[in-house]
Amino acid sequence: TQLLEQSPQFLSIQEGENLTVYCNSSSVFSSLQWYRQEPGEGPVLLVTVVTGGEVKKLKRLTFQFGDARKDSSLHITAAQPGDTGLYLCAGANAGGTSYGKLTFGQGTILTVHP
């Protein structure tokens, strides 16, 4: 069974601070996705990283995929209250399935105080 350990589970910071969320596994994933989920809504895809060592930037968000494709991180620079939400990492099965069967981490609840 593939598992994704996401940390920290809760993060409460002040506006303007930087933060990093980690996603780790002992398994190799063919790709890693990051989602953001608002209360009462479904997850919305932020980014997909595919290549080991890949770094993608989305405005103030930086996503990195580990060289061995077992871990990933999400770094937010100068957090704003609008960044508040649940962040989820999800790995695509490296076991040969060729469809969207994802293994999700437990999520990180981020609260940014004004």
Add this chain to the structure above:
Amino acid sequence: NAGVMQNPRHLVRRRGQEARLRCSPVKGHSHVYWYRQLPEEGLKFMVYLQKENIIDESGMPKERFSAEFPKEGPSILRIQQVVRGDSAAYFCASSRNRGEYEKLFFGSGTQLSVL
């Protein structure tokens, strides 16, 4: 374009009743996935369907749960004889094509509460 539509948004059932959750994928998408989100846990894959076919149901409990995606109409997740442990948010996602890099579009979910 409408996204993935799920209904009802909230469903309350008593123990032993049946729950039917509906999902209409994005127009033009023929691949549907069901995920369950239990309190304090991440989303867990349940089943993957293409039109009229169940492709992977490895995440679905063997008993009481079934899913279908008919040629016409929405995908249905059916839970018979519900128990309190079935209380969760059930999310449906769709994709246009089959492929591990295909973007999944999630619906807003159905919150099932079993009394």
